[in-house]
Amino acid sequence: MAIAHPLRLRILEAVALQGPLTAxxxxxxxxxxxxxxxxxxxxxxxYGFIAEVEGRRGRQRPWRMVVDAHRWGTGEESSELARAGDAAAQVLIELEYRALREWLATRRRGTPEWRDAGFFNQAVGWCTPDELNELRAAVTELFAPYLLRIEDPAARPEGSRPVRLMGWGIPAEAPLAGKDTEEEARE
Known part of the structure; x- marks a missing residue:
């Protein structure tokens, strides 16, 4: 998987935040x-994560981010692709956790408007598979207008800055009736 490499993630982030950029x-x-x-x-x-900027070639060839939903771990995929997708997911999650931990540690040094606008939510809810698919689609749609600003710097409003957006909905095991902890549930 193209993005399972930590350097490629750093490169993608640089192009997303500062691009278009040459090598x-x-x-x-x-x-x-x-x-x-x-x-x-x-x-x-x-693999479609970036593209050449039109009209420039050679050493001065800049690259731009391609905003497109990349998803893996679904359907009938080969075991090799599944392993690569799992590795890519691990690298991405570690990158995002690191960014969240850094923000939590340093947010009080930021301006009040950015400090107070930042957030992270955690919740556990009950969903059917269809509802979870609907939630994924709604989150994807909610993020979309902000992602398009990566490709079009002119669409970025005055005073805007890059913001990390992440959401997940993963099935959790429900505790057994009458059991309060995972350890009790195993007894």
Missing amino acids: TEVAQLVDESPANCSWHLRQLNK
Whole structure:
């Protein structure tokens, strides 16, 4: 899977936040060699995560983010693709956890409007598979207008800045009737 590599995630983030960027510009942002970044950029392009900016070629070829929903872990996939998807998910989740932990540790140093606007929600609800699919689609639709601003800097409102958006809904095991803890449930 193209994004299971930690450097590729750093490159994607640089292009999303600062792009369009050439391999040399990416290299400066991620502290890697331009040749190495160029190779990874081509791999990300091969799998549809980024694209060349029209009209420029060679060493001065900038790359832009492609905003598209990439989803894996569904349907009948090969065991190799499943393992790659699981690895990519682990890398992405670790990146997002790290960003959340950093924000929690440093948010009090931010301006009040950004500090107070930031949030994270945690909840447990009861859903059917159809309802969970509907929730996934609604969250995806909710994020969409903000993601499009990655590709079109002119669409970014005055005073806006990058914001990490993440949501998940995963099946949880319900406790057995009358059992309060996981350990009691196993007895």
